[in-house]
Amino acid sequence: SQRQQQQQQPGTQRPPFGIAFDIDGVILRGRNPIGGSPQAIRRLYAHDGTLKIPFIFLTNGGGVPESKRATELSGLLGVQISPLQVVQGHSPFRELVKRFENELVVAVGKGEPATVMSEYGFKKVLSIDEYASYFDDIDPLSQYKAWSSKQAYDKNHMPRESQLSYNVLSDSVKGAFVVSDPVDWGRDIQVLCDILRSGGIPGREKGHQPPLYFAADDLEYQAAFPCERLGMGAFRIALESIFNKIHSSPLEYISFGKPNPFAFKNAEAVLRQIVSKTYNTGNIMNEAKEYKFSTIYMIGDNPSVDIKGANKAGDPWFSVLTRTGVFRGKDNHTQFPANLVVETVEEAIDYILKKEL
Numbered sequence: 001s002q003r004q005q006q007q008q009q010p011g012t013q014r015p016p017f018g019i020a021f022d023i024d025g026v027i028l029r030g031r032n033p034i035g036g037s038p039q040a041i042r043r044l045y046a047h048d049g050t051l052k053i054p055f056i057f058l059t060n061g062g063g064v065p066e067s068k069r070a071t072e073l074s075g076l077l078g079v080q081i082s083p084l085q086v087v088q089g090h091s092p093f094r095e096l097v098k099r100f101e102n103e104l105v106v107a108v109g110k111g112e113p114a115t116v117m118s119e120y121g122f123k124k125v126l127s128i129d130e131y132a133s134y135f136d137d138i139d140p141l142s143q144y145k146a147w148s149s150k151q152a153y154d155k156n157h158m159p160r161e162s163q164l165s166y167n168v169l170s171d172s173v174k175g176a177f178v179v180s181d182p183v184d185w186g187r188d189i190q191v192l193c194d195i196l197r198s199g200g201i202p203g204r205e206k207g208h209q210p211p212l213y214f215a216a217d218d219l220e221y222q223a224a225f226p227c228e229r230l231g232m233g234a235f236r237i238a239l240e241s242i243f244n245k246i247h248s249s250p251l252e253y254i255s256f257g258k259p260n261p262f263a264f265k266n267a268e269a270v271l272r273q274i275v276s277k278t279y280n281t282g283n284i285m286n287e288a289k290e291y292k293f294s295t296i297y298m299i300g301d302n303p304s305v306d307i308k309g310a311n312k313a314g315d316p317w318f319s320v321l322t323r324t325g326v327f328r329g330k331d332n333h334t335q336f337p338a339n340l341v342v343e344t345v346e347e348a349i350d351y352i353l354k355k356e357l
């Protein structure tokens with residue numbers, strides 16, 4: 001359309017601001033949209049469905065590839081979300097592929113953690129479910145887990161080790177990645193302790209701890225239950241406390257995700273790429289490097305994650321706290337006060353569009 005052509009002319013006015021949306025507790029609770037999120041997001045698109053305002057989802061959640069999450073969100077919100085617009089806790093794991101490309105790594109968490117890692121380019125990755133299934137008796141409690149006994153990694157149905165190009169039982173795990181919220185905490189803590197204290201092979205003598213990465217460090221998150229649920233940060237505390245009791249040197253690990261300043265730097269870079277693509281002004285890379293936002297709004301529900309992170313990231317970040325998730329306070333949060341407190345994401349978008357357009 002003419003409108004589209006106009007938009008794609010070099011030099012066309014681009015909005016000088018961008019928006020990063022938290023998902024859990026702002027856009028969704030469980031799988032249900034909240035706070036008028038579908039209407040709010042729709043306002044960021046033109047009538048013909050093209051993106052008008054650059055925005056991303058910046059979530060500490062995950063467990064599925066960005067492309068799949070984009071499709072899910074498109075369905076739930078009724079707009080076209082591109083995979084580039086989905087930045088999950090584990091998205092930065094992509095940057096570690098060079099180091100681990102051909103090394104055996106284990107991926108932990110709900111959903112499809114191994115598929116996520118394979119899509120990033122990791123070639124020898126097993127989910128902890130599959131990995132554990134190769135070691136007889138590694139989990140003395142498995143027989144009591146009626147819910148897990150019919151899993152895909154049932155001995156009779158799992159891929160034979162001989163079909164793999166490597167030997168799971170004798171190959172050292174060179175890295176452990178907690179991709180999404182772990183499902184079977186007891187088994188996962190046991191197997192991770194086995195891997196980490198043996199130097200990569202459960203049951204072996206002690207060795208140097210392989211690197212351990214967490215997609216995020218949320219102590220709690222909102223989800224669908226009336227009060228908060230324990231998140232990846234709670235799992236990290238459990239693992240760390242136990243590991244430090246049974247091992248002479250303390251657990252070493254790196255956590256990604258908000259409130260880590262790296263998450264906000266990366267979000268800004270992704271938003272710049274979206275601007276270049278949307279307004280298609282020639283050389284994408286140069287455009288992306290040059291583009292400077294006047295403001296990037298972080299709309300989140302968790303003061304110690306979303307607001308702390310955005311405030312720490314500083315210019316051009318502006319923090320907006322909703323009351324639809326972890327935060328329910330009457331006034332602003334005392335320890336991590338947001339630049340603006342609103343009831344819902346819909347109210348946040350109303351404020352932003354009135355101010356900016």
Ligand code: G3P
Nearest residue numbers: 023024059060061218221
């Ligand atoms: O498991 C997801 C949760 O830890 C946080 O999600 O979207 O609020 O960053 P989000």
Ligand code: MG
Nearest residue numbers: 022024025301
């Ligand atoms: Mg949240």
